[in-house]
Amino acid sequence: MAEPVDVLVLGGGPAALCIASELNQRGVAVAAIAPDPVDDPWPNTYGIWADELKAVGLEQLLEHRWSDTVSYFGEGGSTAQDQSHAHGIDYGLFDRAALQHHWLKRADGVVFHQDTVQRVEVNGATTNVCCASGSTLQARLVIDASGSRTPHIRRPDQGPVAGQAAYGVVGRFSKLPIEPGRFVLMDYRCDHLSEEQRHEPPTFLYAMDLGDGVFFVEETSLALAPGVPYDVLKQRLQQRLDLRGVEITEVIHEEFCLFPMNLPLPDRNQPVLAFGGAASMVHPASGYMVGSLLRRGPDLAQALAEAIANPSLDSAALAQRGWQALWPIELVMRHQLYQFGLGRLMGFNEALLRTHFATFFSLPREDWFGFLTNTLPLPRLMGVMLRLFALSPWELRRGLVLGAAQDQAPRF
Incomplete structure (x- = not known):
């Protein structure tokens, strides 16, 4: 078994490189593990x-x-x-290559393992990660940044x-x-x-x-x-x-x-932390995430660096500090508002959806920009949603509050 590190990050994509690099910049001993080489080109556009x-x-x-x-x-x-x-x-x-290089440069010194994670086992003070190669890696805290389909993060089943x-x-x-x-x-x-x-x-x-x-x-x-x-x-x-x-x-x-788009928030009491898609950080209204990684990664890394400096905190306690920093109640409530709105929009046919977006983008630029980037404080976000409701024609108001009428709902 390799010597334990402070933090082991699962994944090799944008979320993994972001949090690994931010922790590394704060003097945290970090390792990462992913099935593919960490410098492989990313396939999707951002x-x-x-x-x-x-x-x-x-x-x-x-x-x-x-x-x-x-x-x-x-x-x-x-x-x-x-x-x-x-x-x-x-x-x-x-x-994409420049973004990847930016994070890899800031992650200089991080040990990247090429392997596949099979099990994550929390054992009090440390957590073991068992790999397909037969090796076991150990860390005080594991952060799963391997994407939304990870089997290692618990979340409620909401359909x-x-x-x-x-x-x-x-x-x-x-x-x-x-x-x-x-x-x-x-x-x-x-x-x-x-x-x-x-x-x-x-x-x-x-x-x-x-x-x-x-x-x-x-x-x-x-x-x-x-x-x-x-x-x-x-x-x-x-x-x-x-x-x-x-x-x-x-x-x-x-x-x-x-x-x-509407992945439920993870169980924030579990002893493994998540980041990126695994932590439901995709914006439910826009589908974007990289901006959120860049904004929220440094704050999470700072909170973890301060917690890791306390040697008495075990894996569960460190994860709890991380969850509190990543998903404070303000962000949880904003996320719930966005998910409610998305649920309504999913029930709109093309005519009603066109009306909605035409109305939405008639809002002041700072309002719709803040909404789409999740940078509005909760009171202002609620104010923007109320303003949108006030500007909406009656059929759109009805759809936003009660859901679309049967003849306005899409169907294959």
Whole structure:
């Protein structure tokens, strides 16, 4: 058995590297374990509002940045219904290699083990992690940052978990799929769909100009349990492009994404701590998480570093300090509000959902930005939700409070 460390982090993705690097910067003895090499390229793209990175001084980690950021909330098919809504705030796409290198550099000195975790056993003062190779690693605290599907973190069963599903293509096209130099957050136009499809769960286009004639176009479902199948998303993306006379001439990369939007918060009394998707840190309203990692990682690491300095605290006590720092009651209540809202939106058909987002983005920019980034204090968040309700037409108010009427609910 290897010599015990202060903290053993499970995982090798953004969440794992974030918390391992922050702990390492505070002098904590850290090791990590993941089934793949920690410097393997990450497959998925990560987007973020540029002001989120500006707040933490990391704007240099963006590979692409757009000032022309818009959404479409009309049904399409006419000049009025094809009008775009300008967001007036920059959006960026991470340089994944730069983000990975940033965290690996700050994690210099962390020992990374390539192995597969089979069991996590808490034994009072320390916790053992038993691996597929037969080796056992030991730490005062284990942090599971291996993703939402981890078997090592307990959480209540609250029914089916809704997933945000997306199918996308990075490629070249016969003509421009969107305006040059533009980023499209949500295109809910539905003039490419049949009448039957319009009664099914809505999807939207998320798209961006990557430069040099390359575009990323992705058909996305906000959230559904179970998630919208990839073949449905692929078909709808093709229909959307066909209507506008756009053909894919070269596929550089295909992206398939499915991640949980309303995963219940973990049992915060368990003696193993979690971070990232394993800790339900995906924003229930937007599906974003990297900004949250960058904001919340340092505070969690500081709380843990102070707790670890006390040699009398065992694994359970250290985990308890971590859970309290990661999920204080303020954040728990905000999370519950977001989950309630998502539950309502999942019951909206495309017409009601378009009305909702058109109303939401008519709020002052600082309100909708704070809502989507989970940076509003609880009283202000509640005020924004009340303001949204006041601005909403009657049918939307009814849907937000009581749920959508039967004839406004989507169905396959």
